[in-house]
Each structure stands twice: as structure tokens, then as C-alpha cells.
Amino acid sequence: MHTTNQPQLPATAHKAKKYEGPSFDEVMALRKKHLTPSLLTMYGKPIMIVEGHMQYLYDHTGKRYLDGLGGIATVGVGHCHPRVNKAMKDQLDTLQHATTIYLHPNIAEYARALTDTLPDELSVAYIVNSGSEANDLALTMARLYTGNYDIVALRNAYHGGVTTAMGLTAHGTWKYNVPQGFGVHHALVPDTYRGPFGRDDKDAGRKYADDVAQLIDMATPGQIAGFIAETIQGVGGVTVYPEDYLPRVYEKVRASGGVCIADEVQAGFGRTGTHFWGFQKYDVTPDIVVMAKSMGNGAPIAAVVTKPEIAQALTSRIHFNTFGGNPVSCAAGKAVLDVIHDEKLMQNAKKVGDHILKRVCGLMGKHDLIGDARGSGLMLGIEFVKDRETKAPASEETVAILERVKEMGLLMGKGGLRGNIIRIKPPMCMTIEDADFMVDCLDAAISEM
Ligand SMILES: Cc1ncc(COP(=O)(O)O)c(C=O)c1O
Secondary structure, three states, X not given: OOOOOOOOOOOOOOOOOOOOOOOHHHHHHHHHHHOOOOXXXXXXXXXXXXXXXXXXXXXXOOOEEEXXXXXXXXXXXXXXXXXXXXXXXXXHOOOOOOOOXXXXXXXXXXXXXXXXXXXXXXXXXXXXXXXXXXXXXHHHHHHHHHOOOOEEEEOOOOOOOOHHHHHHOOOHHHOOOOOOOOOEEEEOOOOOOOOOOXXXXXXXXXXXXXXXXXXXXXXXXXXXXXXXXEOOEOXXXXXXXXXXXXXXXXXXXXXXXOEEEEEOOOOOOOOOOOOOOHHHHHOOOXXXXXXXXXXXXXEOOEEEEEOHHHHHHHHHOOOOOOOOOOHHHHHHHHHHHHHHHHOXXXXXXHHHHHHHHHHHHHHOOOOOOEEEEEEEOOEEXXXXXXOOOOOOEOHHHHHHHHHHHHHHOEEOEEEXXXXXXEEEOOOOOOOHHHHHHHHHHHHHHHHXX
């Protein structure tokens, strides 16, 4: 029996269509029979989402939810954004696919628009379909260009599910007992909440960077192919590094012959609110940037953007990608860039994200369960602990909160190795009223526990 007054979703003019497709039970039965059992669903009783409009989702019963996860940090500008959809539909009716063996204006114009968002030297894009694929390609480029083999990645990182990306990933939950991670060494994660060097240690950035230096000196021939890190860890639970960490690490990596790879799959495209790319917050310029997710607002598109001389390394043999850079995905990508700019979504991410963070930090005085709240823009994490001293992860409580807010009409994500971190990565069109609804739901759900 729930006793609190339930927060109310802000009003919307959108009217969801009546769902007339197969029933929930039929879909569940089909999924169980014909889809891989490795597909996860969230919630004790999963939900079936059949419609989306900007920051809202609708299930088959017509129930509306605020989408606090954005298709896992992917629907950056809003579900079924009219400009993105129009660009895709127009292109779909003209030419869906021909491959890059022929010229097409979309891929060329999109590559120019995309690289215009990056520092001048990062001027060449290889467009593919998914973040995992892009990370795999980035590693190949780094190794070919440097002639070196070893790669340094971070613990608590997630870089995808193909074998190379799984090898870069450092979360036991996502790693199978299969050959992977050749030449990959995992350094300490610069986590100032749980790691050995905390936020009160002014020297934390240097100390974490020293671990990378020691790893290179002791575990590799001293010459490496590269270093890869997300600019804010996503799946790992929104880990933000000390500001001097990446500059120090990049210096050591370059002195060891390696290139620096920024995985911007989650943090890119304005989500962090202060910068279009996450690496800009740390005032570094990577040699290779990997991007995906928000890039197509849900259309399958990803890219490796790098310097011409690094891209050149891939020409020693033929490399081909069937769907990569197809006209429809590129039309979506171009429209996404225009919408982020025209609707000032990065600025909105900052305004709304700051508001959420401020209010959640305010709740820390009321709820001991909240151990930490962190992040930037609309890439936020709330870490739940059973005890603020021991920081014992409150994993079951996190599940209960997610279930309860779902009933109230709020969908959120879960992260961290122990599943005790709520991840907030909504479409960047979310409003202050939505943000208040979100925090009110969290407050009510925690109060009920
Ligand atoms: C930081 C990061 N890199 C790479 C990937 C892999 O992307 P994809 O699922 O498109 O293969 C993900 C996916 O969640 C991610 O969060």
C-alpha cells in the first residue's frame, strides 16, 4: 500500500494512438520462443513500449512515462523528432542504400558537418553502424598507425560487446569466458567516490595517472598502441575523473608512442551540457574519437573520427562496411546536429541537469540511502548505499526504487558493477517540469522504503 501523494507527469498535447497490435502476452511468448534468451528485460514485469514522443514513451495500455534513459543515452533530441524523421523519410523515398563504392552527397556533407564540431585536426570520419564496431576499428587504426600492440583501458569501463570491445570492457558482468582482450591492460579507474584517492585528495588526478604510467612501464614493452577511455564512464555508473587526469595520461601515452582514443559514445553530442564533446571538459584533444548512440537519435550510425595520417593507416588493405554511412542514417545524423544547434539542446541539458543534480544533492540530507550524486548535464548518476561509511552497495533498494518510479510513470537506468547506481540520460529536450517530476518520484519512492 503506497501512502505518499503520487507526483503527476507534466501535461502534454500529444495524443498516443490506440495500440492495436499483438497483446503483451503474445509478444512475450514470441520473444521467449524466437529470440535469444540473452536479451535482457528490465523490471519484474517487463513493459512493452509502443510509441514515443519527444521525452515521453507510451506502453501498449496507453500509459505515459517520462523517459529518463533515452533508449540508453541514444535518443538525444527526442523520440520521433519531426525534423529527424522528416529527413529520414524524405531520403528513404529517394534512395535507401547503394554503399560507399559510389559517391553520395549525404555521407560527404554529413562528414563535413560532423568534423566541424571537432578540433581542426580531427577531420576524417569512418562511418559505421554501432559503438562496438567503431571501437574495434579505432583499435585496429591505433595498432596499424603506431606499429605497436598494447592498449591501456580503464577498469569499470564499457566499450561494447564484440570481442575486441569486450576485451576493453572491464566489468565482470559483461565479460564471457572466451578469448578476448589481447594486449589490453586495465588501469585503476579514477573513481573519486570509491577509489583509493578521493575528492578530498588534491593530488588524486596525478596518483591515478601514475597508475597508467606504471602499467605502461611494467606491463608493456614501454611502447604502446594507445589508451582508450570514455570521457565520463556510462555503464560503469557515471564516473567523472579528476580534471587533471586525462591531460596527464595523454602526455604519458604519447611519450610511449601511443594514440589517445576518447570513447564519446555516451557523453558526446552535447549531453554533458557544458561541451559538445566530453573530452573538451578536460582540455585535451584525442587522436581518435569514437561516437555512436545520440549520433542518429536511434538510427544505427556510429563513427571513428581521427587525423588524416591515422586514417591513412587503414589503406594498406581493403576495409569495407556494408551499411556504414548509408544515405538514410547520414540524413538522420545531419538533422540531429541541426536540431541540437537550433533548439539549443546542449544548453538545455546544462540547465535541466544542474536543476536535477541540485535537487538530488538536496535530498541527501533527507535520505541516507543516497551515497553520491554526480555527473554533468543530462548524464547523471545517483549511487545508493546501505551505509555512507562502508559504502556497501544498496543494490536491492535500487531495484525497488526503479520499480516504484516506473509505476509512477518514470523510466530510469541502472548502472555500476553492483547495480546500485541510477543512471539519468533522458532526451535532451526534457524540461524543468519533467525534472521536478523525476526528483519528486525519486523522493517519494525512497520515502516509502
Ligand atoms: C561508452 C560506450 N562505448 C561503446 C558502446 C557500444 O555501443 P553499441 O551498443 O552501439 O555497440 C556503448 C554501449 O552502451 C557504450 O556505452
